[in-house]
Amino acid sequence: MKVVAVTACPTGVAHTYMAQEAIEKECKKRGYTVQVETQGSMGIDNELEQEDIDSADVVILAVAISIEGEERFEEKEDGGKVLHIDPADVIKHPADILDRAENL
């Protein structure tokens, strides 16, 4: 399964990157392909191209603030393939979140 995600948090310095790490670790455990874009205090890192998103099975938006480029995910939203969660949730319960993503 291919997972793409964006993580973003108000101060953009800790949760943003921990959420990225948590998602990547859990996906690796399950053998999924994963790409996580971070929108933090250092700007946007690992930016997701439209084709990365289109070819993904599911999108996880672990964001606590409004993000740049939200339009990229419109099609996936319409298809019910986007999971909106708080970054803290994925840091605490990465397995649950990935289970939910799988079942979208």
Next chain:
Amino acid sequence: MWDGLSDVNGVQDVIEKDMILLGQDLATKDDVLRLLVETAEKNGLITEQTPFLEAALQREAQVPTAIGYRIAIPHGKSEVVKRPFVGMLQATSDFLWTEGHEEEVKLIFLIGVPQENEHNIHLKFISKLSKKLLDDEFRDELVDCTDVERAYELLHSIGNPA
């Protein structure tokens, strides 16, 4: 060998030894934050305590920063912060971080971020540290560490290429 934080254009330590407080007999979020903020001011990392403490408390009110694994990562962004820094406080035993939320913590990392985002190297270090906290071995050693030198060493080992 670049260790990720020192001596790159005279970049100072993001976590100084004086900002590592071990074995503190404190059991509330307020006490812990107050001590860390006080220590930050003493070490010239912030120019004033109140605005920074308020910023950190406000952030807590949005979403508590106890993220499981016995750690909390309170942080504040404020113009009184001179440069990005991290202060670590290890309590003598686990305590409830926030009323109404189940997470108990023993290790607290207070992160200070200036208003303008120009200290990228420091911010990079902090993001690396945050990620490293998800490493069970690394974290467990810090949670029970009794030697400041060892804690300092551990915290600075994360900048090294694997």
